[in-house]
Amino acid sequence: MLASSAREARRGGEAAIGIFNEMFDGEKVRPAYAGLVDWVERTPREVLEQKKQEAEALFRRIGITFAVYGEGGDTERLIPFDMMPRVFTEREWRRLERGVKQRARALNAFLWDVYHRAEIVRAGVVPADLVFRNEAYEPAVVGIDPPGRVYSHIVGIDLVRTGPEDFFVLEDNCRTPSGVSYMLENREIMMRMFPELFRSTRIAPVDDYPERLRRTLASVASPKCDGEPVSVILSPGAFNSAYYEHSFLADQMGVELVEGQDLFVQGDFVYMRTTEGPKRVDVIYRRIDDAFLDPLCFRPDSMLGVPGLMNVYRSGGVTICSAPGSGVADDKAVYTYVPEMIRFYLGETAILKNVHTWKCADPEDRKHVLANLEDLVVKEVHGSGGYGMLVGPRSSKEQIAAYAERIKANPSDFIAQPTLALSTCPTFVAEGLAPRHVDLRPYCLVGREVHLCPGGLTRVALTEGSLVVNSSQGGGVKDTWVLAD
Amino acid sequence: MLSRTAENLYWLARYMERAETMARLLEVGYRMALMPSAGEGYRNEWASLVAAAGSAAGFEAKFGEEVRQRDVETWLFFDRENPSSVVSCIETARQNGRAVRTALTSEMWDALNGAYLELREIERRPRSAAHLPQLCDWTKRHGAQLRGATEGTHLQNDGFDFLNLGTYLERGDNTARLLDVKYYVLLPTTDMVGGSIDTYQWTTLLRALSAYRAFHWSYGGEYSPRKIAHFLILNRACPRSLLHCQEKVGEHLGRLAQAYGRRIIAHDRLGVMLGELAEARVQDIIDEGLHEFLTRFIYQNAALGQDVADGYLSGSTTMRLPTCA
Numbered sequence: 001m002l003a004s005s006a007r008e009a010r011r012g013g014e015a016a017i018g019i020f021n022e023m024f025d026g027e028k029v030r031p032a033y034a035g036l037v038d039w040v041e042r043t044p045r046e047v048l049e050q051k052k053q054e055a056e057a058l059f060r061r062i063g064i065t066f067a068v069y070g071e072g073g074d075t076e077r078l079i080p081f082d083m084m085p086r087v088f089t090e091r092e093w094r095r096l097e098r099g100v101k102q103r104a105r106a107l108n109a110f111l112w113d114v115y116h117r118a119e120i121v122r123a124g125v126v127p128a129d130l131v132f133r134n135e136a137y138e139p140a141v142v143g144i145d146p147p148g149r150v151y152s153h154i155v156g157i158d159l160v161r162t163g164p165e166d167f168f169v170l171e172d173n174c175r176t177p178s179g180v181s182y183m184l185e186n187r188e189i190m191m192r193m194f195p196e197l198f199r200s201t202r203i204a205p206v207d208d209y210p211e212r213l214r215r216t217l218a219s220v221a222s223p224k225c226d227g228e229p230v231s232v233i234l235s236p237g238a239f240n241s242a243y244y245e246h247s248f249l250a251d252q253m254g255v256e257l258v259e260g261q262d263l264f265v266q267g268d269f270v271y272m273r274t275t276e277g278p279k280r281v282d283v284i285y286r287r288i289d290d291a292f293l294d295p296l297c298f299r300p301d302s303m304l305g306v307p308g309l310m311n312v313y314r315s316g317g318v319t320i321c322s323a324p325g326s327g328v329a330d331d332k333a334v335y336t337y338v339p340e341m342i343r344f345y346l347g348e349t350a351i352l353k354n355v356h357t358w359k360c361a362d363p364e365d366r367k368h369v370l371a372n373l374e375d376l377v378v379k380e381v382h383g384s385g386g387y388g389m390l391v392g393p394r395s396s397k398e399q400i401a402a403y404a405e406r407i408k409a410n411p412s413d414f415i416a417q418p419t420l421a422l423s424t425c426p427t428f429v430a431e432g433l434a435p436r437h438v439d440l441r442p443y444c445l446v447g448r449e450v451h452l453c454p455g456g457l458t459r460v461a462l463t464e465g466s467l468v469v470n471s472s473q474g475g476g477v478k479d480t481w482v483l484a485d
Numbered sequence: 486m487l488s489r490t491a492e493n494l495y496w497l498a499r500y501m502e503r504a505e506t507m508a509r510l511l512e513v514g515y516r517m518a519l520m521p522s523a524g525e526g527y528r529n530e531w532a533s534l535v536a537a538a539g540s541a542a543g544f545e546a547k548f549g550e551e552v553r554q555r556d557v558e559t560w561l562f563f564d565r566e567n568p569s570s571v572v573s574c575i576e577t578a579r580q581n582g583r584a585v586r587t588a589l590t591s592e593m594w595d596a597l598n599g600a601y602l603e604l605r606e607i608e609r610r611p612r613s614a615a616h617l618p619q620l621c622d623w624t625k626r627h628g629a630q631l632r633g634a635t636e637g638t639h640l641q642n643d644g645f646d647f648l649n650l651g652t653y654l655e656r657g658d659n660t661a662r663l664l665d666v667k668y669y670v671l672l673p674t675t676d677m678v679g680g681s682i683d684t685y686q687w688t689t690l691l692r693a694l695s696a697y698r699a700f701h702w703s704y705g706g707e708y709s710p711r712k713i714a715h716f717l718i719l720n721r722a723c724p725r726s727l728l729h730c731q732e733k734v735g736e737h738l739g740r741l742a743q744a745y746g747r748r749i750i751a752h753d754r755l756g757v758m759l760g761e762l763a764e765a766r767v768q769d770i771i772d773e774g775l776h777e778f779l780t781r782f783i784y785q786n787a788a789l790g791q792d793v794a795d796g797y798l799s800g801s802t803t804m805r806l807p808t809c810a
Contacts, residue, residue, distance in 0.1 A: 237584070238580070238583050238584045243583075244586075247586040247587045248586075250587045251586070251587040256486075256487055256490075257585075257587050258487060258489075259489070261489065262487050262488070262489050262800070272487060273487065273488040273489070273800025273801070274486055274487055274488055274800070275486050275487075275488055275491045275643060275647075275741075275745070275797045275798070276745050277801065278801075
């Protein structure tokens with residue numbers, strides 16, 4: 001029985017002073033999890049174990065695997081799935097929703113601005129260097145007006161929680177945030193494994209996400225499009241780590257999954273090669289980086305892109321989602337200015353807080369960072385996926401010394417943040433149920449309307465005490481519930 | 486549909502069919518190896534299998550001139566250096582399937598991916614645990630499972646047609662090759678025709694094509710090269726006969742012409758081939774020479790496959806595709 005495990009999870013929460021346990025408030029169960037306690041205490045351990053195996057077999061059968069770079073051998077691995085859901089009340093979610101949408105609007109306003117008159121730079125709010133000398137800044141798209149002035153159509157905001165009302169944004173993802181297929185499949189698996197949970201609790205559905213994404217893309221088709229817009233997903237191909245997601249989304253949306261070789265430019269439009277001859281494409285949801293989009297405009301050695309695509313884009317013959325150049329908004333250094341962006345463009349105060357960030361490029365900040373490395377988390381400005389970061393409190397003296405040298409060599413490549421006391425959520429581990437740190441990535445769709453899917457991807461650090469939730473670093477995932485009142 | 490998708494579906498089906506043929510070939514070899522050796526002047530059955538599989542050069546480069554059963558089993562079933570081995574075929578089929586995951590139903594993907602995963606299991610087991618007849622049955626079973634899943638769950642749209650084009654173009658080719666092997670490779674001297682080895686080889690071939698009982702039903706007990714040639718070439722009721730395969734190719738090409746409202750060169754070529762085959766009598770084939778006839782068939786069948794590729798799979802960029810009247 002898991003009763004003892006549940007108590008254990010509670011103790012764990014108490015032991016770690018100052019860490020917010022999302023399920024237990026001391027001995028009390030928080031309202032969001034009221035419906036789950038019974039289930040946890042009632043369900044025999046063996047049943048859960050068996051369900052866990054069933055779930056894993058199911059994941060493998062349907063092919064939900066991800067590739068891990070930097071490892072030889074089996075490149076298709078399963079992402080560990082934890083059956084204990086992570087729950088938000090409707091009230092908690094409403095606030096998150098307002099905060100995420102606000103941020104998505106501001107980021108898009110910023111993108112339009114920096115590719116036009118750059119008022120925010122003129123006003124001295126964001127330093128010019130940070131924008132115009134940013135690697136992700138794309139001179140090739142200056143002056144272009146994408147339909148609806150939308151650049152980032154799918155915004156993934158990475159959030160962590162440290163208290164009942166305290167949510168912090170860790171980073172913004174404006175290019176092509178991945179992981180939404182896990183959100184959908186995790187829910188699917190939970191509903192198959194534990195239908196009784198969904199009968200007894202009203203949980204906001206997430207399964208309309210693909211349809212909403214399809215409508216979002218259609219809503220930003222170029223004015224040149226006559227008739228029903230044709231959207232496609234552009235993938236680098238089957239060897240990409242997120243390929244499963246690309247094909248899953250294409251399937252669910254009922255659109256073609258194309259690779260660069262399937263598209264070609266003729267005259268003012270982009271076409272795909274079909275068995276019936278060329279077919280015009282109006283919207284491209286691309287899952288490849290800017291640099292690979294068009295060998296004539298960006299990297300000439302790109303085999304993944306479509307020669308001439310950018311010319312068509314410039315003349316408004318096709319919409320690219322996210323728009324080329326969107327990366328300038330989700331840079332870890334630009335991140336620090338998002339609260340100012342919100343004030344500048346929307347005249348509002350940021351609902352979601354930023355984590356205090358020291359920029360190593362700044363001499364004062366750098367001094368502070370180097371003096372306090374053992375307490376800080378240091379990240380590469382352009383890095384992602386949890387690769388190449390330093391978690392001070394969990395690193396050895398040698399590791400810290402070595403990292404300090406890297407910072408000194410290229411200070412502008414690094415930023416540092418305080419080590420946050422990430423909230424925990426009870427998680428099934430070998431010994432039973434135990435608290436593990438979690439984060440959250442909700443997905444916000446921006447087209448003619450802005451929509452936040454009620455749910456998201458909860459990532460969990462499966463190693464006790466670990467704060468790194470990335471799947472490439474041994475993290476797992478959970479189903480994320482938003483209770484409907 | 487995307488040309489690349491059509492291409493992947495087409496090759497997915499072709500490779501699964503080819504994997505099955507390799508298994509059937511191995512079965513032929515296994516059964517023949519159970520026969521007492523015919524002594525000198527009679528080539529090693531295993532060598533003829535490798536020749537039939539069309540990979541004699543690759544085999545010799547790897548294992549040398551002497552042909553041993555174990556090496557042939559390895560080569561035709563497990564070896565990744567042999568692009569036509571069962572393992573290679575199933576992996577290639579799955580790669581094609583994975584590339585068009587969205588075009589497959591989950592039942593089809595289950596069948597394909599399930600075969601792939603089990604294969605990995607089989608490879609991990611010691612070779613002594615791998616019994617050839619079981620491996621052959623396993624391969625045929627998975628081929629059947631995929632075809633069943635396709636038949637039962639796939640939309641009967643153009644994708645379904647490309648899958649079937651792949652299956653039947655490959656199957657026609659494979660039957661022709663197997664038949665040719667029996668006639669040309671296995672029995673090098675004509676004075677052995679009609680002997681007990683000859684009969685044994687014919688029945689083995691029929692068994693390998695899962696057509697042993699079917700032949701009996703259709704022709705009564707007596708084996709003669711004429712009857713068997715008729716059965717495997719001209720009997721449209723036999724699901725592996727050349728005529729049946731061509732008719733199926735015709736059916737699916739016809740459906741595509743209807744769906745797309747245009748014909749391609751393949752339609753014309755098939756019309757000519759089918760016309761000849763449907764009219765042919767066994768005597769015509771014997772007169773031409775079975776080997777010559779089969780060689781011509783394999784060549785024409787390959788040309789037909791090329792027409793299909795040019796017309797549908799290569800993704801022409803011209804706004805109006807080449808059509809024919």
